[in-house]
Amino acid sequence: MYLELSIIGSGSKGNSIYIGSDCCRFLIDAGFSMKETARRLDIIGVDICSIDAIFITHEHGDHTKGAGPMSRKHKIPIYSTPTTFKAEIKNKFHESVDVTPGEVINLKGIKLNPFSVPHDARNPVGYQVEYCNKLIGIVTDLGISTTLIENRIMDLDLLVVESNHDYKMLMTGKYPWVLKQRIKSNYGHLSNNACADLIKKVYSSKLKRIYLSHISEENNTYSKAYQVVLKDMEKYLEKDRVLEILRIARQEMPSAILRLQ
Numbered sequence: 001m002y003l004e005l006s007i008i009g010s011g012s013k014g015n016s017i018y019i020g021s022d023c024c025r026f027l028i029d030a031g032f033s034m035k036e037t038a039r040r041l042d043i044i045g046v047d048i049c050s051i052d053a054i055f056i057t058h059e060h061g062d063h064t065k066g067a068g069p070m071s072r073k074h075k076i077p078i079y080s081t082p083t084t085f086k087a088e089i090k091n092k093f094h095e096s097v098d099v100t101p102g103e104v105i106n107l108k109g110i111k112l113n114p115f116s117v118p119h120d121a122r123n124p125v126g127y128q129v130e131y132c133n134k135l136i137g138i139v140t141d142l143g144i145s146t147t148l149i150e151n152r153i154m155d156l157d158l159l160v161v162e163s164n165h166d167y168k169m170l171m172t173g174k175y176p177w178v179l180k181q182r183i184k185s186n187y188g189h190l191s192n193n194a195c196a197d198l199i200k201k202v203y204s205s206k207l208k209r210i211y212l213s214h215i216s217e218e219n220n221t222y223s224k225a226y227q228v229v230l231k232d233m234e235k236y237l238e239k240d241r242v243l244e245i246l247r248i249a250r251q252e253m254p255s256a257i258l259r260l261q
């Protein structure tokens with residue numbers, strides 16, 4: 001029995017995460033076109049036809065672009081909150097399954113626990129995924145952390161967390177003021193420093209991997225996000241341990257599958 005994960009891609013141009021086990025396979029978000037998702041899944045050795053379900057965290061295009069076509073062509077049910085479905089009226093799905101934050105979904109033995117996150121969408125959620133005593137937490141697109149989020153991503157084996165922007169780059173960058181305000185608001189995106197603070201709060205010696213995700217192309221760099229979090233984690237951990245577990249989730253290519261067993 002195992003639980004495995006690959007970040008299919010992460011960033012403002014598309015987000016999707018593959019999770020699989022011996023009993024089923026699913027995606028969290030479908031922000032790439034169907035063709036691109038199939039291509040990336042193929043790279044990690046997964047056939048798009050074998051996907052059993054797609055869970056959508058919120059209605060923004062970078063999380064939903066391929067959901068409709070994939071659902072219709074491959075008859076994949078889409079799981080989301082009812083208000084997210086309402087915001088996504090342009091998409092017709094093969095099957096829509098309502099999700100309620102706090103109510104655990106059992107997908108062929110895998111437990112998915114959706115929890116609310118503060119973000120400028122209708123009813124956005126993060127996910128805690130549990131199978132055979134392994135626990136994964138996924139929390140991207142959040143303006144600030146909350147006690148609820150911290151409780152849901154404690155004692156994990158694997159964490160996918162947003163490290164969206166470098167505050168200084170955002171504030172001195174070319175984005176219009178209104179957009180800067182939105183990104184740094186409590187309903188926007190998490191900065192590198194806020195991400196480092198969150199990791200410190202929820203760090204567990206069980207953790208095998210942390211993926212810094214949804215890194216902004218305009219207001220951040222992979223190395224900046226990595227260095228900020230690395231330096232902070234070095235304050236309470238051996239450097240070798242940090243180097244072992246900390247990774248960047250990339251926009252342009254999928255990560256190798258990490259299997260927990």
Ligand SMILES: [Zn+2]
Nearest residue numbers: 060062063141
């Ligand atoms: Zn997003």
Ligand SMILES: [Zn+2]
Nearest residue numbers: 058060119141
């Ligand atoms: Zn979003």
